Amino acid sequence: MSVNVKRVSSDALEHKICSSQHEQNKITASVSMQEDKPINFLRVLFEGAIAGGAAGIVAETILYPIDTIKTRLQAVHGGGKIDLKGLYSGLAGNLAGALP
Structure with a gap:
């Protein structure tokens, strides 16, 4: 053939x-x-790590206030009001955990 x-x-x-x-x-x-062309394994690994880290940071930043509100609602007893100030406080710690 x-x-x-x-x-x-x-x-x-x-x-x-x-x-x-x-x-x-x-x-x-x-x-x-x-x-x-031969696949450059380290380049593919590096690009995947960068893309995954960026996706984790974006998702965590967007969803963090929703998690904070949910936690505050669970902590309130008897239908009390929740405070919507400081929804992003503590985000840096979560980003440090989500990046790797």
């Missing part, structure tokens, strides 16, 4: 798609093959 692979520039590919759409009313495309 043999496979013929031709490298096609993006301009030629674009021209081929446009001309075949106009002539045949069908969409056709060809795929150009590039050389496989």
Whole structure:
């Protein structure tokens, strides 16, 4: 089994798609093959760690006031009022725990 692979520039590919759409009313495309690059494990690990840390910080920052209100509601007895001041106090400790 043999496979013929031709490298096609993006301009030629674009021209081929446009001309075949106009002539045949069908969409056709060809795929150009590039050389496989080896995966850099440390780079992927580093990028994943940065993305996960950023996602954890954003989620914690958004949800922290909701958790604070929930905790204050659980602590109030007999339908007392809760204080909505200082909803973000103590956030730094949680961010330090969520980052790693």
